[in-house]
Amino acid sequence: MSSIIEQGFGVGDVICLLWFKCNLPRYCTQFIEICIILCANHGPCVSGVHNAIVTASARKDLVSCLVQVLQCSVSLLLRSAVDDAARYFKDACDRSLTPYEFVESMKKKGIRVPGIGHSIYI
Known part of the structure; x- marks a missing residue:
């Protein structure tokens, strides 16, 4: 030692x-x-970052690495969070809410904005 x-x-x-x-x-x-x-x-299931590292290790360009992360982010595993976020964002736009008003309204309802951030840290 x-x-x-x-x-x-x-x-x-x-x-x-x-x-x-x-x-x-x-x-x-x-x-x-x-x-x-x-x-x-x-945690052990960080597929997007893992795919980006593997892609970079294969000496691919930055855009290819980013595409790997994005493909994982909108995969079936995470699609629900992305779809839910889009619905909330569209509703906020339809009601002409500012970003601040949107976040505050979600806080008052006790709802986390889906697809944003990491649930452990929020």
Whole structure:
């Protein structure tokens, strides 16, 4: 343990030593650390971000990476939140509410704006 600390190994390095019994290149250990960060922030099912990282790893352009995130965001898994948000936004537009008035009216009703933000942090 002392040598691991002295050499400045990160979590990815330690996992490689435990699982694969060897030192792997820095890009491998960084990938493991990115996976841990994503899971810590969003849980294990963060498909949009994962797809963007895989797309970027394949050396695709920024637009292709963004498209991967957007495709996941409007997939069947999340379509309900996106559809509900669109209905609420349309209703607010039809009633000529300002964004502030819209958010305040949702707060008064005790309704979270669907499709916006992460429910854990709201």
